[in-house]
Amino acid sequence: MTDLIQYLFNGLVVGSIFAIAAVGISLLYSVLRLVNFAAGDFLTLGAFITYFFSVTIEINFFLAIIISMGAGMAISWFLELVLWRNLRRNKAGTLALFLVATGVALMLRPIIQYVFGTETRKFNVDILKTYDFLGARIAHTQLMVLIFGSLAIMTIALFMSKARIGKDMRAYANNPSLAAVSGVNVDRVVMATWLISGALGSLAGVFQGLVQGQFNNAMGDTLLLSFFAAVVLGTIGDAYGALAGGILLGLFMELSQLAIFFGGVPSNYKPVVAFATLVLVLLFKPEGLFGYRTRKV
Amino acid sequence: MEAFIQPGFWVFVLTMAGIYGIFALGLQIQYGVAGVMNFGHVGMMAISGYTIAVLVIKYEWSFWWAALAGVSAAALGGALLGLATLRLSGDYFAIASIAFAEITRYLILNADGVTGGTQGTLAIPNPKGFGGYTDQVDVILYWIMDRLYPIFGDETSRDMAMLSVVWPFLFLFIWISSRLQKTSWATVLRATREDDDVPASLGKNVFRFRLQALVIGSAFGGIAGVFWAVQFMLLAPEDFLRIVTFYGWMILILAGATKVKGLAIAAIFFGFLYGATRFLDFWPISELSSPERAYLRIFLIGLVLVLLMVKRPQGLFGKREEMVLE
Numbered sequence: 001m002t003d004l005i006q007y008l009f010n011g012l013v014v015g016s017i018f019a020i021a022a023v024g025i026s027l028l029y030s031v032l033r034l035v036n037f038a039a040g041d042f043l044t045l046g047a048f049i050t051y052f053f054s055v056t057i058e059i060n061f062f063l064a065i066i067i068s069m070g071a072g073m074a075i076s077w078f079l080e081l082v083l084w085r086n087l088r089r090n091k092a093g094t095l096a097l098f099l100v101a102t103g104v105a106l107m108l109r110p111i112i113q114y115v116f117g118t119e120t121r122k123f124n125v126d127i128l129k130t131y132d133f134l135g136a137r138i139a140h141t142q143l144m145v146l147i148f149g150s151l152a153i154m155t156i157a158l159f160m161s162k163a164r165i166g167k168d169m170r171a172y173a174n175n176p177s178l179a180a181v182s183g184v185n186v187d188r189v190v191m192a193t194w195l196i197s198g199a200l201g202s203l204a205g206v207f208q209g210l211v212q213g214q215f216n217n218a219m220g221d222t223l224l225l226s227f228f229a230a231v232v233l234g235t236i237g238d239a240y241g242a243l244a245g246g247i248l249l250g251l252f253m254e255l256s257q258l259a260i261f262f263g264g265v266p267s268n269y270k271p272v273v274a275f276a277t278l279v280l281v282l283l284f285k286p287e288g289l290f291g292y293r294t295r296k297v
Numbered sequence: 298m299e300a301f302i303q304p305g306f307w308v309f310v311l312t313m314a315g316i317y318g319i320f321a322l323g324l325q326i327q328y329g330v331a332g333v334m335n336f337g338h339v340g341m342m343a344i345s346g347y348t349i350a351v352l353v354i355k356y357e358w359s360f361w362w363a364a365l366a367g368v369s370a371a372a373l374g375g376a377l378l379g380l381a382t383l384r385l386s387g388d389y390f391a392i393a394s395i396a397f398a399e400i401t402r403y404l405i406l407n408a409d410g411v412t413g414g415t416q417g418t419l420a421i422p423n424p425k426g427f428g429g430y431t432d433q434v435d436v437i438l439y440w441i442m443d444r445l446y447p448i449f450g451d452e453t454s455r456d457m458a459m460l461s462v463v464w465p466f467l468f469l470f471i472w473i474s475s476r477l478q479k480t481s482w483a484t485v486l487r488a489t490r491e492d493d494d495v496p497a498s499l500g501k502n503v504f505r506f507r508l509q510a511l512v513i514g515s516a517f518g519g520i521a522g523v524f525w526a527v528q529f530m531l532l533a534p535e536d537f538l539r540i541v542t543f544y545g546w547m548i549l550i551l552a553g554a555t556k557v558k559g560l561a562i563a564a565i566f567f568g569f570l571y572g573a574t575r576f577l578d579f580w581p582i583s584e585l586s587s588p589e590r591a592y593l594r595i596f597l598i599g600l601v602l603v604l605l606m607v608k609r610p611q612g613l614f615g616k617r618e619e620m621v622l623e
Contacts, residue, residue, distance in 0.1 A: 098391060110592030
């Protein structure tokens, strides 16, 4: 029972990080048909910028998080202006988008390594402080992530359903030409999507850094496929689905360690649970949990 | 600038270029002919290389049978990947193929009793107690080195022998592949690249054609794995990171996806980019430490990929129309 509570709690923490990262990826796909291979490195960048401001320069941790979210947005804004907009105008195909996203990831990682070094980092928070909750050990950092993560998820959901630009985004994702003739400003929608995904990437990176305790420059990229699994599980292109898919995947990965599943999957095989989820969804329900079947061939 | 006049530098660069050229040839058949976007190609190279290492070291197979088994295993890997996921649309298949390669690497990493785990093939339990898997090939390489010695003297190296083996094979494979692309099989596939319905209405099983292209391409990935295994004499899981697939893609895009003959030149260009950052020693590169240069290489490869796709998506030798249509 204690195990169950512990894994359930861990799963919710990990899942909220997946949800935040996955919703950025899913939004970008729905609006731009772009699978963002650079998403993982944006997480790493967010964590390192926060580290720089909060530990090296010693300003307030929360302020540092906000600065790093701003930096994530600024880089996304810059790339949209110099890169993605041109590709759209040139009617670049799927492969071009894939390879450019990969190229961006390949450029970003060495820059992070060059600027911030390769050493393992940790934030200036007490990673050893834990609370006791019904026998389960809950780390202070986990609790922070769960509280602020839930707030972020609720904000995203509200934004998508209530804000004008959020509605425009969903309209454009559903039917680009119809949205365009109904007066949706396409460039504005695309830019908003990039800004949101940039901010969420940084935030997810800080959360992941907190939960791991220590992190290095490979942190985000290692998780990329798990994010894709969450995105596909929640139906690719569906923002709410990505939130749900992220949380579900987090729960799967943690609960798989329970003894009732083949005596408990060893914790170093947790990534395999994510990959297996991805493969199983692709095999049996490629439209995801919330989609309907439109595939052909 | 000293590195430029060191023959060892060029020999290494060209050998790697040849191996990556064969690797990229697999992608060329898959994408250039069939329009299949495989981002897990490195998995095929890993499967082939590790199959060889395990069969020779642990089960004491002859290298040649092991190499055949390695290439077959890679082709089988392609078949499994394709049967499971090739019916999905392009984006999904791309993600599925990456997952395939990552799962492969993860299994290799964690099945340490068989593969040696993080320590690589040196840690494979060896019934003889010592020795690698290249002994039988090395006999041939030494024979070649003996023939090269009168010409190159003390500059003669194992790399040089590898170079003289790899490149004839690359040209042979390019020739085979360009013959293959003149067949009616390739014509059907090229038609499916643009539209599924027309070839399907002519009674062609689009899925089966694509699957065949995926399997053949994977076999080439496996062949590249054989050469890779021989070149380095040991394998480790981190040799087969996701980025390696994109090395192949870069060569393919440089050459122009449909231009099989440009592949050799593109491979040399890539080999230079790959090797140059390691060996060149003039300012400003001389200011960087050796690990920093490894990042510089990755950065340059990213930069070239982005610039190519923005400025010249058809590659150096390709036709723009063939690239833009998808």
